[in-house]
Amino acid sequence: MSDFSDNFQEIFSIFLAIKITLSSKDNVSKSSTKLGDCEAICSNYLYINATQTAKYFGKLPADWLKTKETKLYIKALISHYDNIHNGDLVVVRKGGNDKSLTGTWIHKKLIITFARWLSPEFAVWCDFQIEEILSQKTVNLSRKEEVETQLVGLEFSFKHLRPSEASKIGMTKTLFTQIGLNTSYLPKYSDEEHTYSAKALLEKFGVKISVNK
Numbered sequence: 001m002s003d004f005s006d007n008f009q010e011i012f013s014i015f016l017a018i019k020i021t022l023s024s025k026d027n028v029s030k031s032s033t034k035l036g037d038c039e040a041i042c043s044n045y046l047y048i049n050a051t052q053t054a055k056y057f058g059k060l061p062a063d064w065l066k067t068k069e070t071k072l073y074i075k076a077l078i079s080h081y082d083n084i085h086n087g088d089l090v091v092v093r094k095g096g097n098d099k100s101l102t103g104t105w106i107h108k109k110l111i112i113t114f115a116r117w118l119s120p121e122f123a124v125w126c127d128f129q130i131e132e133i134l135s136q137k138t139v140n141l142s143r144k145e146e147v148e149t150q151l152v153g154l155e156f157s158f159k160h161l162r163p164s165e166a167s168k169i170g171m172t173k174t175l176f177t178q179i180g181l182n183t184s185y186l187p188k189y190s191d192e193e194h195t196y197s198a199k200a201l202l203e204k205f206g207v208k209i210s211v212n213k
Helices: 004-013 038-042 050-056 061-065 068-079 108-118 120-161 165-178 198-204
Strands: 017-020 028-030 046-049 090-093 103-107
Touching: 046 050, 046 108, 050 061, 050 103, 050 108, 061 068, 061 103, 061 108, 068 108, 103 108, 108 120, 120 165
Parallel strands: none
Antiparallel strands: 017 028, 017 046, 046 103, 090 103
16 A cells, blocks of 8 residues: 555645735745645645646646536635635736746645645545544544443432432442543542441331341
């Protein structure tokens, strides 16, 4: 199996990152910042030269932009942001003295879906990452449901069996230990004046016990 991390680095190492002010796209300043730089990624004005990137894979960004899937993705993306419009996501620059600035530039929000179209290997790598995230969430959810179910059962026991305070503490500690919860903050003794054994409780309420020999 190929190393997906290598494919990831291969794809993104060729991205030339630039910052464009959305309100003034003619003011373009080229930056040598690579996409892997967190500061560049976190910028709302990060664009990549899709023309240069696609050329590396023998493709054209125009082919990607005209697909039904891309159009639907851009439409869905815009619906989630009040301050992003279609013209902000794709910028086409023609002419100029600096040829490295010409071509189709895409907003950082489109980088991942564009890269998936460029490289099937990268698309599979992304799917693996998503699957891993979803499986972790499922495990965490199952754990939460288990704890909640056990605590409901404990509360039911308290309500209907009416154990002593000391017994409640013991039952809670036992349950917490079994399901891996911290017991250090639980009281070590009951606030009741007396704690009785089962035999002592029977004698206290005048219930005689006969033992057949």
